[in-house]
Amino acid sequence: MTDQALKEQNHTEVVENSWDRCRSFGLDHNSTPTLIQLGTGERRDLKEEHRYLVRTTDTEVLPFYENILSNSKCMILLADSRGQVLNGWGDQRFVAPQQKSFFQEGSSWDERFNGTNAIGTAIASGQAVQIQRDEHFLKANRFMIGSAAPIYDTNRDLLGVLDISSDAYLPQAHTLGMVKLMSQSIENRLIMKTFSSEHFMLTFNTNLDNIDSQWSGLIVFTEEGTIISANRRAELLLGYDLALADVSQIFNCPLRELKNHPELLPLKLQTPNRHNMHAVIKRPAEKPIQAVDYRKQRSVSAETFGEITLDRIGYGDERVARCVRQAERLIEKDIPILIHGETGVGKEVFVKALHQRSSRRPHALVAVNCAAIPSELVESELFGYEKGAFTGASTKGAIGLIRKAHKGTLFLDEIGEMPLKAQARLLRVLQERKVTPLGSTESYPVNIKLVSATNRCLRAQVQEGGFRQDLYYRVSGLNLELPPLRERSDRRTLFQQVHRMHREPHQQAELSDEILNLFEQHPWPGNIRQLISVLQIALAMADDEPVESWHLPDDFFHDIREQTSWEGSDPEPAVASAAPGSADNESLLAETLVEYNRLEGNISRTAKRLGISRNTLYKRLRELGVR
Template identity: 55%
Template sequence: MATPGISIAHDTMIKDSWARCREFGLDHRSLPAFGQLPPQQVCQLLERHRVLSLTAHQQVLPFYENILSNANCLILLADNQGQVLNSWGTQRFVEPTQGLGFVAGACWIEQAAGTNAIGTALAGEQAVHIEHDEHFLKANRFMTGSAAPIFDASRRLVGVLDLSSDSFLPPSYTLGMVKMISQTIENRLILDQFQNTHFQLTFNTGLDNLDSQWAGLLIFDESGHILCANRRADSLLGTSLLQASIDELFRTTLAEVLDQSNGQPFALQASRDNRFYGQLKRPKAPVLPLASLPRSGQPVAGALPMAVGFGDAKIEKAFEQAQRLLEKNVPLLILGETGAGKEVFVKALHQASTRAKQPLIAVNCAAIPSELVEAELFGYEKGAFTGAHHKGSIGLIRKAHKATLFLDEIGDMPLAVQARLLRVLQERCVQPLGSSEQHPVDIRLISATHCSLRDQVHRGLFRQDLYYRVSGLNLELPPLRERTDLPALVRSLWNQHREPRQTAGFDSHVMALFERHPWPGNLRQLSNVIQVALALADGELIGTAHLPEDFFADLEVCNHSGVTVKTADSPAVSGSYGNLNELLQACGGNISQLAKHLGVSRNTVYKRLRAQV
């Protein structure tokens, strides 16, 4: 007979667990083998699961203080190996001989502790309630326990939450409580990873429960592809959501969803006719998506942030290599033209690393006056030089201790400063100006430059020994004109800069010109062009008349270089444009029609007409 309030499958779970315990060689008189980790290994365990522990603490504490503080119970958080990480509540009900099972590092897998809430929830990867006599070991029958597994944003089992007590709280109550708290933790893990960088859609059956932890949660990118979903979303929609899209799941278009006001509820109908209320939240930052968090300190192969690219093979390979080597403390040198996205690439690398919780200390070596570079990098004692701050400064390198140091445009660093930087990288110590004291530093180094450091070395402008210190792996980012993901980048930047009412998109002529443009300013130029076009179009379809003048100047240079630029239905646009007066007469004297025909702005037509007079 199943325990009241628990599903019929409960009896089967207990029978299967007891069978496993017998296979493990346990009997009812066996004592739990919780294990006692040395203090150093406990510290390593807690550090390895720091994010999970911190997230759980933030979510569990309010529930315990507001709901469970008067109950004689204990909440335990364990990792996916059944090892205890944290606890909340009282141990008054714990048998004195069993106290070691409720401290950090204690192991509750079935092989060690028999049938129990933590171990059995892990074995079955589902929530479970274990009554007193359902524990396989008699030593554990002083308590009841409910536990629910915790999955991360990638649906990996990362831990389990347990509520144990000697009281006779209703099983449905304790089981429902751990399910609710574990779902809250899962939602927080998802949001912490994605909410600043992606669109977030919460949906539920009623307006009053949109903010509930039981609401469905979808994370999707600017093209509508689902990147992550909580398990509640699976349950509400009755399907697995990975690889799905907004258009497939709901009877609405992506544009209609994106047109909703930020945070305002709206009606939503699923493709299976279920009716919901939804709430859209836009990214807090203009970066689209960050890589998945690494597991156990290892980078995730192929997890390319869309802030960096949308599938370009060269960038995918560069990011994967950079992730792997950065974790092994190999210095990286990022090469690429100005505006090619080197800084965005580095920021995404840092956010995907195990040092993401620490700051990224970025230094533009070309922007700091040469007289101040040493002081800014290495710090100084008070009174070290005229104009020094009266309190001194620790310097940017020491600020990057235990974090990531990014030296942008390192090729512009003065030779004298290069010598000091080399010494820091060799000795891993910093000596501030005016001081004799050495300060140890633990940094991961990424450098970037738009010029060839090898050429700089040959010309005597960059130290050869420093070059080999900073270039453990050289990675070259392709310029925008060579990238294969330009259309997706255009859509991403358009979505980033547009207002909610601006949904018209681009004229086909504009997209054709974008594909053929040389983009000497790379991503920075593309972003500027799209911002100008959005402002001029003011909600209309973006056409060639909305593009800035210098956009067409670059096209003319491209034409004179022997590249023919065509729009979708117009003749080749050459640098001379032929006889514009004849073309204008053919267009009935309509300047706008001629500009569209040629794929240029009206201002360009006026200029060319004046030049031909």
């Protein structure tokens, strides 16, 4: 059964369960909705109780979704955890005069009084729902469609519900997707407001490009590493309850390493089940901050990679050279290219270089990460929509990403994540070379060079029913596979080149043989993207000095230990050591403790002072019972 079928089955169960509850409340389909409305004083107290929720929604979230408010035939309602309306925005013209009171502040949408409805059913089920006209239990409510998503507070208790209601006969899946994003955005902002001044905040996602989206995981942890709050996306990405968990165990990363990482500089983390995550850390407001502008870092990286030509993609590796030669032959041909490779091998860099080599370079290269767009919004983002195509659609419509790539290159990254419904529309575009926006009968011709990429086995997805076979043969004209960094024969030269790209003008020292040897031992599960992250951290730590082993992050050595443990080798640089319990060992421990205390617990400076790696320092501190 496909993911979409499972979603539909779950939705059916949600509606059926709601109808069963309605019958148990003594309602039938012909029952009259009951208007339960608070008095003036009670309404004032209710809004005061939820003033932060109302203010955050009104001033910090809705302005980013003004397209919804510009649609005069829909209303946005914010309700509390009991279904009582806190505030409303938009226009009530789609509501009959006798029904307007139900949409005013203080009115209740509890299922007991109004049967199955978006707000009440979202509260009862604890999940986002869309209630179509005939899915309302009471016939009197079947004039509208509602899309609602619950909002949870910082303790993961239900705080309220956000709803978009309309009577439009329009596709509504996109509206549900927007409500989910809006509710997640509200939750994130409430968490930030509550904890940012006193605690550490970790934002993470599966892809480096998605870290700063509202669809990222967000974790708040204390000075001691205890997780005290997390958004729903964080638990979805990690797969379990995070309440009071230890953040260093969640990500297999020492707490001090997390806390001392330069603020807003991306870092790679790994979960205990070896799933890679990309993250940024934000310190409490009163903590001294080693600030690194994350957006500036990304911009610099993008500019650097944008200048890389096909000639500079490889430095002697035959597999990379073969990919370059084959791609060059097909640059001007109407044959799609499908790039395979692990996350972080440089697929987008390759595509940018390919676009710059082609005759299409005066036109746009439009890169779309199919995994970064909520499934309900993929179609409207890719194919565009006419004004009023769905509830909340912009009154100006949207051209869509495919038409933006007209005469240029369309790069569909993580194409295996594209929902089946969107796959069907994409197939039609590739067959007809025309795009029909949502809600339109007019088609627009498009001339694009299609390049796709995946880190999955699309053939296996075809067999499992997760990817259309006909689309697979449309996108896989030429299949290229970029090798992982650990398998590249030119990686030593690549290490040096990436180091030169990212160092500051005053950092002229080249990487030493010691560092290059360590790099060659490393398995690089995150590939070139991980290499860049490691070098950025090392260069930030080194400042004006040459990069040394103690400048490297601890998870770098953790990866090497896992890689070489079966050989019984020690990946760390040779350091002074002594047998546990010996006089020499006691002397080393005593010296370590003195320096550690003298330097006020600064791991990097202590390690440098003692001439050892940070990993060795951590081991000594554990022996001393300090950590």
